Amino acid sequence: MxxxxxxxxxxxxxxxxxxxxxxxxxxxxxxxxxxxxxxxxxxxxxxxxxxxxxxxxxxxxxxxxxxxxxxxxxxxxxxxxxxxxxxxxxxxxxxxxxxxxxxxxxxxxxxxxxxxxxxxxxxxxxxxxxxxxxxxxxxxxxxxxxxxxxxxxxxxxxxxxxxxxxxxxxxxxxxxxxxxxxxxxxxxxxxxxxxxxxxxxxxxxxxxxxxxxxxxxxxxxxxxxxxxxxxxxxxxxxxxxxxxxxxxxxxxxxxxxxxxxxxxxxxxxxxxxxxxxxxxxxxxxxxxxxxxxxxxxxxxxxxxxxxxxxxxxxxxxxxxxxxxxxxxxxxxxxxxxxxxxxxxxxxxxxxxxxxxxxxxxxxxxxxxxxxxxxxxxxxxEYPKFVPRTHPDFAPTESSKPGDILGAIRHKDVLVQHPYDSFSTSVQAFIEQAAADPYVLAIKQTLYRTSGDSPIVDALIDAAEAGKQVLAVVEIKARFDEVNNISWARKLEQAGVHVVYGVVGLKTHAKLCLVVRQEPEGLVRYCHIGTGNYNPKTARGYEDLGLFTCDPQVGEDMSRLFNQLSGFAPRSKFKRFLVAPRSVRSGLIDLIEEEVAIHEGRRKGEPAGRIAIKVNAMVDEAIIDALYRASQAGVHVDIWVRGICAIRPGVPGLSETIRVRSVLGRFLEHSRVFWFDHGGDPQVYIGSADMMHRNLDRRVETLVRITDPGHLAQLDELFALGFADSSSRWDLGPDGRWVRHAVDDHGEPLDNIQAKLNERHDKRRRKARRR
The missing domain is CATH 3.30.1840.10 (Polyphosphate kinase middle domain)
Structure with a gap:
C-alpha cells in the first residue's frame, strides 16, 4: 500500500x-x-x-x-x-x-x-x-x-x-x-x-x-x-x-x-x-x-x-x-x-x-x-510473487538481456507493473541507453526514487561517458525532500544538468527521453509512466508505462523538457495533455465530446461510455462535467483508490455513474482515462489525479494510447474492475462504501490483482509459443 x-x-x-x-x-x-x-x-x-x-x-x-x-x-x-x-x-x-x-x-x-x-x-x-x-x-x-x-x-x-x-x-x-x-x-x-x-x-x-x-x-x-x-x-x-x-x-x-x-x-x-x-x-x-x-x-x-x-x-x-x-x-x-x-x-x-x-x-x-x-x-503471507519480463522485452537468448531499444523500435510497448518487471523494462531502458555509444542525450524527470537507485547511477554513468544528461528533480516531493536533495547534489557533481522545474509548480510528470543517432537520423525513444522511477515501490505499486519512438510523442516530450529546463511557454502538444494548462480543459472537452456523440447516435447504437481510473477524484469542474454526462445518459465508471467527492447513483444527477475502489496486496496507482468516442476510443494514461493540486499546481502529463492491442488491454482492465464477480468496495449515493468480498453463497469473489497476474502470465506463455 x-x-x-x-x-x-x-x-x-x-x-x-x-x-x-x-x-x-x-x-x-x-x-x-x-x-x-x-x-x-x-x-x-x-x-x-x-x-x-x-x-x-x-x-x-x-x-x-x-x-x-x-x-x-x-x-x-x-x-x-x-x-x-x-x-x-x-x-x-x-x-x-x-x-x-x-x-x-x-x-x-x-x-x-x-x-x-x-x-x-x-x-x-x-x-x-x-x-x-x-x-x-x-x-x-x-x-x-x-x-x-x-x-x-x-x-x-x-x-x-x-x-x-x-x-x-x-x-x-x-x-x-x-x-x-x-x-x-x-x-x-x-x-x-x-x-x-x-x-x-x-x-x-x-x-x-x-x-x-x-x-x-x-x-x-x-x-x-x-x-x-x-x-x-x-x-x-x-x-x-x-x-x-x-x-x-x-x-x-x-x-x-x-x-x-x-x-x-x-x-x-x-x-x-x-x-x-x-x-x-x-x-x-x-x-x-x-x-x-x-x-x-x-x-x-x-x-x-x-x-x-x-x-x-x-x-x-x-x-x-x-x-x-x-x-x-x-x-x-x-x-x-x-x-x-x-x-x-x-x-x-x-x-x-x-x-x-x-x-x-x-x-x-x-x-x-x-x-x-x-x-x-x-x-x-501472500503467495510469493515474482515480476516477469514483458514478452516484448524478453531476450532471444536466455543468457543475455533483452534489447530494449530494439524492441521499442519494432513497436510500442505498454507495461503494467508489478506484473511486468520494472527492472527488465524501465530500469533496463535507462541503463542500456546510458551504455549505448550511439545515445547522445538522456532527459529524465525524478519525483521520488530510492537512495541507492540504479536509475540515478545510470544517469551518472551516462554523464561520465560524455552524454548530455538532464535531470528534472522535484526536491519538494513531500517527505522525500532530504533524500532528493542528497542525490540531486550527487547528480550535479557527476556532471548531470540538474534543474528543479518551473517556479511555483511541482514537476510530477513521469518522463524519460533518449535521443539516439541512427543511420536514418536522430530517433527519440520515450517512456511515459503513471508511477515514479523507483525500483523499490515498483514492486508493490500497480502502474502503467508506455515505451514508444513515435515522432509525435518524441516531439511533444522534447517541447515539454524545453519548458522545464528553459523558456518555452507557448509550446503546443499533439499526443500530450499537460497540466496546468490542458489536462483539466482537455478532459472536459473529451467528456463534452462524448456527450455530443451520445446524443447524436442513431437508434440501436451503443450509449456513450467514460471510464476513469485514478487515485483521487475531487476536482469540482471534472465532477460537474461527469454529472452532466450522466444526465445526458452517458455511462460513467470511476475506479478510485482513495478519496472521492463524486456522489454516484443519485436520481436525475448521476444515475449512470458507478464508483468502485480496489485495495489489496498492491497499491493501485495507475491513472487511465477512457472515452468510447463513438467506437474510436480516445484513451490517455499519465501521472495526474483529479485534484486541484495536480491540475493547477503541478506539471503533469497524460499521453494518448493509440495501439489497438494496448487499447484492448486497457479495456480488459476496466471490464475486470467493474465485473460483478470482482471483489471491491462500491460507493453509494449516501456517501458510504460497501465492501463486496463474497458472493450470495458465501464464496470469495475474484481478486482483481490475482486475476491480472494470471492474465499477464497467460500473455507471456502465448508469446513464447509464437
Whole structure:
C-alpha cells in the first residue's frame, strides 16, 4: 500500500497555533459525549462491510446542479483508511498481511494529521479557511474529523488487542509484555539494555532549572514520575524511545514451549519501551520510580517555500526542513490509564485540546508492527510473487538481456507493473541507453526514487561517458525532500544538468527521453509512466508505462523538457495533455465530446461510455462535467483508490455513474482515462489525479494510447474492475462504501490483482509459443 500525498499548505506560527488551540478547547464531558463509543464496522449477512464513517451533508455551490452533489474530501480520505482497516479485519487475508495493513493504517493516519489536519488548523488560524465544496464550515469539518479519527483509532486498537494479537499467538508469534516474562527470559534483555539501549538514552528532567523539553514529531516517549526519597518531592522526566532500534525485541523461546509435531518455531517479541521501562532505576539512580506511561506527539510536518523570494531553491528548502522539526503539535496519543497529573502537564505544555487527545491501550504507535511482518512465515503471507519480463522485452537468448531499444523500435510497448518487471523494462531502458555509444542525450524527470537507485547511477554513468544528461528533480516531493536533495547534489557533481522545474509548480510528470543517432537520423525513444522511477515501490505499486519512438510523442516530450529546463511557454502538444494548462480543459472537452456523440447516435447504437481510473477524484469542474454526462445518459465508471467527492447513483444527477475502489496486496496507482468516442476510443494514461493540486499546481502529463492491442488491454482492465464477480468496495449515493468480498453463497469473489497476474502470465506463455 503505500503513503497518501496531499496539497501544499501554509505554515502556522507559534502565535497562530495559540489561536487555534484556544478555539478548539472544549470541556472533557462535552467532548466525551460527542465522540461515540468504538464499534466494529457493520457487516451485512452476505459478508459485506459497510463504512461507519458518516456521510457529510453538502450545501449549494452552483445553481444549475443540485446543491448536495459533492462529498467531503477529508472525510472521504478517512473512509479510504477505513477500507485499509477492513482488510486488517478480514480473516480471508493472510495473518501477517493483516498485521501489515494495521501498520499501514497507522502510517497513513500519521501523514493525514501531519499535513491535512495541520493545514486545516493553519488556515483557520490565519483566517484563510473557507467553507468546503461540500458545504462544511472549517471548524465543523475539524470536529467531524476528530470524531471519526477517534472512532477509527479505537477500532484499530480493539482489533489488534482482541483479534490480531491473539491470532498471532495462536500461530506461535507472541508479543509479550515485560510483566509476563519469567526471570530467565528477562536475563538476555538485561544485557541487551546495557549494551544497546542505555548508551543512547537521554533522560530529560523537568524542573525550574530544566524547562519542558521539545518532543519531536512521531517519536515514542516515556513520561516518568519520580520521587526524591530524601525530600519526598515529586519530579517529572521524559525519555525518548530510540527510533533507530527495533521496536519489538525478539527473545528466545522458553524451553518448555517447543512446538509439537515439528511445527514452526515460536517467536516471542517484547516492546522496546517495556525493556526501557524495566530499567528506569538505572537512569535515575537515587530516585524512586513511581509510574511511567508512553505517549506520542504528531506535529505539523508540511513544508512551504516561497520560491519567488528564494535565490536558491535547494538552500531554501534545506532551511525549511530544519524548521519542520519544530512544527506545532496537532495530536497527542497517550496510554489510556495515564495519571491525570501527567496528562495535564503534557496537554498544557504542548497546548493540546481535548479533541486532539487520543487515549489508547498500549502499545502505542502500531506502525512498529511493520517489523513483525519480517518474520519468516510464508504460510502467513501472500503467495510469493515474482515480476516477469514483458514478452516484448524478453531476450532471444536466455543468457543475455533483452534489447530494449530494439524492441521499442519494432513497436510500442505498454507495461503494467508489478506484473511486468520494472527492472527488465524501465530500469533496463535507462541503463542500456546510458551504455549505448550511439545515445547522445538522456532527459529524465525524478519525483521520488530510492537512495541507492540504479536509475540515478545510470544517469551518472551516462554523464561520465560524455552524454548530455538532464535531470528534472522535484526536491519538494513531500517527505522525500532530504533524500532528493542528497542525490540531486550527487547528480550535479557527476556532471548531470540538474534543474528543479518551473517556479511555483511541482514537476510530477513521469518522463524519460533518449535521443539516439541512427543511420536514418536522430530517433527519440520515450517512456511515459503513471508511477515514479523507483525500483523499490515498483514492486508493490500497480502502474502503467508506455515505451514508444513515435515522432509525435518524441516531439511533444522534447517541447515539454524545453519548458522545464528553459523558456518555452507557448509550446503546443499533439499526443500530450499537460497540466496546468490542458489536462483539466482537455478532459472536459473529451467528456463534452462524448456527450455530443451520445446524443447524436442513431437508434440501436451503443450509449456513450467514460471510464476513469485514478487515485483521487475531487476536482469540482471534472465532477460537474461527469454529472452532466450522466444526465445526458452517458455511462460513467470511476475506479478510485482513495478519496472521492463524486456522489454516484443519485436520481436525475448521476444515475449512470458507478464508483468502485480496489485495495489489496498492491497499491493501485495507475491513472487511465477512457472515452468510447463513438467506437474510436480516445484513451490517455499519465501521472495526474483529479485534484486541484495536480491540475493547477503541478506539471503533469497524460499521453494518448493509440495501439489497438494496448487499447484492448486497457479495456480488459476496466471490464475486470467493474465485473460483478470482482471483489471491491462500491460507493453509494449516501456517501458510504460497501465492501463486496463474497458472493450470495458465501464464496470469495475474484481478486482483481490475482486475476491480472494470471492474465499477464497467460500473455507471456502465448508469446513464447509464437
Amino acid at each position: 503505500g503513503r497518501m500525498s496531499t496539497s501544499s499548505l501554509e505554515r502556522t506560527t507559534d502565535d497562530e497555533r495559540e489561536t487555534v488551540t484556544d478555539a478548539l478547547v472544549e470541556p472533557v464531558s462535552s467532548f466525551a459525549s460527542a465522540v461515540p463509543a468504538p464499534r466494529p464496522p457493520a457487516r451485512a449477512a452476505n459478508g459485506r462491510f459497510i463504512s461507519t464513517v458518516p456521510a457529510p451533508d453538502a450545501q449549494p455551490v452552483q445553481e444549475e446542479l443540485p446543491p448536495d452533489r459533492y462529498l467531503e474530501r477529508e472525510l472521504s480520505w478517512l473512509q479510504f483508511n477505513e477500507r485499509v482497516l477492513q482488510l486488517a479485519m478480514d480473516p480471508m487475508v493472510p495473518l501477517l498481511e493483516r498485521v501489515r495493513f494495521l501498520a499501514i493504517f497507522s502510517s497513513n493516519l500519521d501523514e493525514y494529521f501531519m499535513v491535512r489536519v495541520a493545514g486545516l488548523k493553519r488556515r483557520i488560524a490565519t483566517g484563510l479557511a473557507m467553507r468546503t465544496a461540500a458545504g462544511l464550515e472549517p471548524r465543523e469539518l475539524l470536529d467531524r474529523i476528530a470524531r471519526v479519527a477517534h472512532e477509527l483509532t479505537a477500532q484499530q486498537a480493539d482489533l489488534f488487542q482482541h483479534d490480531v494479537r491473539p491470532a498471532l499467538e495462536d500461530e506461535g508469534i507472541a508479543i509479550i509484555r515485560w510483566d509476563e516474562l519469567h526471570e530467565e527470559a528477562r536475563e538476555p534483555l538485561h544485557w541487551f539494555f546495557a549494551d544497546r539501549v542505555f548508551p543512547v538514552l537521554t533522560p530529560l528532567a523537568v524542573d525550574p532549572a530544566h524547562p519542558f523539553p521539545y518532543i519531536s514529531g512521531l517519536s515514542l516517549n516515556l513520561a516518568v514520575l519520580l520521587e526524591n526519597p530524601k525530600t519526598g518531592v515529586e519530579h517529572f522526566a521524559r525519555l525518548k524511545v530510540p527510533p533507530n532500534l527495533p521496536r519489538f525485541i525478539e527473545i528466545a523461546d522458553e524451553p518448555d514451549t517447543e512446538p509439537e509435531g515439528g511445527g514452526e518455531q515460536r517467536k516471542r517479541f517484547v516492546p522496546l519501551e517495556d525493556v526501557i521501562a524495566a530499567h528506569l532505576d538505572q537512569l535515575f539512580p537515587g530516585m524512586t520510580v513511581q509510574e511511567h506511561f508512553t505517549f506520542r506527539v504528531t506535529r505539523n510536518e508540511d513544508v512551504e517555500v516561497e520560491e519567488d523570494d528564494a535565490e536558491n531553491l535547494l538552500t531554501a528548502l534545506e532551511k525549511e526542513l530544519t524548521r519542520r522539526r519544530f512544527g506545532p503539535p496537532i495530536r497527542l496519543e497517550v496510554e489510556e490509564d495515564m495519571d491525570p497529573r501527567v496528562l495535564d502537564m503534557l496537554t498544557s505544555e504542548l497546548q493540546i485540546s481535548d479533541r486532539e487527545l487520543y487515549r489508547l491501550p498500549a502499545p502505542l504507535d502500531l506502525t512498529g508492527l511493520h517489523g513483525l511482518t519480517d518474520v519468516d512465515r510464508s504460510d502467513l
